[in-house]
Amino acid sequence: MSDEPVMATNDDASECKRGAVQLGYWQDNYIPYFVRQIEKRAPEINRGYYARVKGVERFIKTFLKKAGSSSQIVNLGAGFDTLYWRLKDQGVYMSNYVEIDFPTVTARKCYAIKRNKQLLERIHEQDGEVKLSATDLHAGNYHCIGADLRNISQLEMKLQQAEVSFANPTLFIAECVLVYIENDCVNRLLGWIASKFKSALFVNYEMCNMNDTFGDVMLGNLRARGCTLAGISFCKNLETQKSRFISNNWQGAKAWDMVQIYYDLPAAERQRIEKIEFLDEQELLIQLFQHYCICVGWLGTEFADISCNGGD
């Protein structure tokens, strides 16, 4: 079974994000360096990605506020995510930032970084050196590493290369990643994190509520593209999403579907983006929102009181 289709989901997501950025849904000056401009997507896609990006962002902000400058971020299946550069621009200081994806994907990311001064500059500010291999890049507090999340020993070794500290409060981010991994590998991954990290917050954006016609059709479409959703059983509903953390020794978990997440975003912002593209009807968007969720799990006590309307 090939991992290619799963890697291709990064292209899809990145292109969609760039399209939405182009239309003004949110600002991201760095994504054009990684992804070419594509034809316009349907308005539902743009709104869906807006909700995803802004929803995850709220939890990132909450985490950074609580964790302060010793914070560490590990972005699993990061693809062409530009969070590091955007946080840098905002003057946010972290002790460490690690991105992990298939080596094929990180190779392309490293290549793009190498070729673009604007990207290199931001990761290379102090006079530290930049260590570059075909698939990995280490520069100051930024690390992009190629690894297979199903291989825990490889992952552990690579994280050590990235100077990850198990003592620092750590944010794990995963956007539609775990669903492509077999259950026992996911359990091992989450269990391993729980055994090593003292204080952590895991933010997982993924499908949910899949046990209906819409879910069936979505699964069929994704399978037709070669994406076998090995971890789909955890996406049955919000409870199963949370159970994934609890059963792997995480202290606690909460989950919200994207309807809740979207409508908790500031009203002024929602009104702004709703004017960008007129939606002729709401059915499709509501269905999309109901079938995706953000689930958070935590280790330690620092993040136990997290809510989806995080401080701005």
Next chain:
Amino acid sequence: MNSEVKENCVMSQENVDAGERLKSEANEYFKKQNYNAAIELYSKAIEANPTVAIYYGNRSFAYLKTECFGYALADASKAIELDKSYVKGFYRRAAAHMSLGKFKEALKDYEYVTKVRPNDKDAKTKYTECNKIVKKLAFEKAISVEDTKKNIASTINLDAMTIENEYTGPELEDGKVTLQFMKELMELYKNQGKLHRKYAYKILLDVKAYFMKQPSLIDVEIGSENKFTVCGDIHGQFYDLMNIFSLNGLPSETNPYLFNGDFVDRGSFSVECIFTLFGFKLLFPDYFFMSRGNHESATMNQMYGFDGEVKAKYTAQMAELFTEVYNWLPLAHCLNKRVLVMHGGLFTRDDVTLGEIGKIDRNRQPPEDGPMCELLWSDPQPQNGRAPSKRGVGCQFGPDVTKKFLELNKLDYIIRSHEVKNNGYEVAHDGKCITVFSAPNYCDTMGNQGAFITLKGKDMEPKFTTYEAVAHPNVKPMAYAHSLLSLMC
């Protein structure tokens, strides 16, 4: 297509001769109006000898004939770059600019020609004409209020479009649609072929002329023993449209159909759908009906894929012609004076009559409010009264509104579409407001069934047929920017 000019290269006599030969050959094809063949040969001439302005100039002219105005412009510019003394180059560039609507730019080039050739009468004429247009546009812009009505239809020159020998698709017989043509057309489309633009334009021009003569409300008579079928939204789902015909029979004098709007957008085969429907309209004008939906409008088409699809398969000019044609689609149909059919729904006012609907001046983009807007956008609601539409356009109307409207206009019930339904249809307002939606698994995403309504003239009782989606070819993802198959992954 464009070859790179090798600067300062010395042409071998061989290449020079080859170029001239190819050009002459191309000119012959041009004279016979076989422009595509001419283009090919000019291109070969350019390959042999890329330093000759005339080759680019002639190819530019051939591109103009085939409406490839962008290429025509590029070639004309290249010709000028290679040889500023080649005055025809400026002519060609001006013509390309004119076709692209860039009259100011065209004027500059015409002006240059008149300066360089002060005794050239033709140049002077063209300059004067172009100048008139530029001045006229400036004047119109200064006084314009809204909706300046272009007439693309009058600029289409069918005679200039030639059918290449390689074209194997269906052909109109004497410019007319026949059943044979329609059968061949549907076969062509099932195999993802393309109708020649000459016939595509002809269909659009003829159907526009037909609709222009129709009132905004069409009265349909159904004989007491006769069957009539009403279909809802199709949304570019061509293979599901073919499934409807295989379930319910092809349209004919004895098997009349009404398609209730939203023929295009969202699905990947909108072009195929609309030409099939327009073809049947021309074939059976008194037995095949089409009503305007909210997606038969320019803004919707630009956002939900139809515009992109037409531009990819044909030209921007055709996309504009579609806008003109859609403006003339009737807004509602009244069956046997008992059942009113419209795409959206009813009104914010209580006293709207059939007479008023028939008199709506519809040749325009749907307005943001008023009866024409509401016909295309409104939705029924379960509770009595009215409410602002959740869509932000039109209104929501309750069972009491429907009842009053039917009583006022002596009707039995209304049929409308516009909303996706799990079972393809829904009966609301105590049987007085029926929704029918004919696009199953809408957007490859919703998993809904599609449905159509059949009724007999004598009792006008609706019977529902539901069906699942059928398979369709997977076009290149996001080909026309509307597919939701990308979802969020």
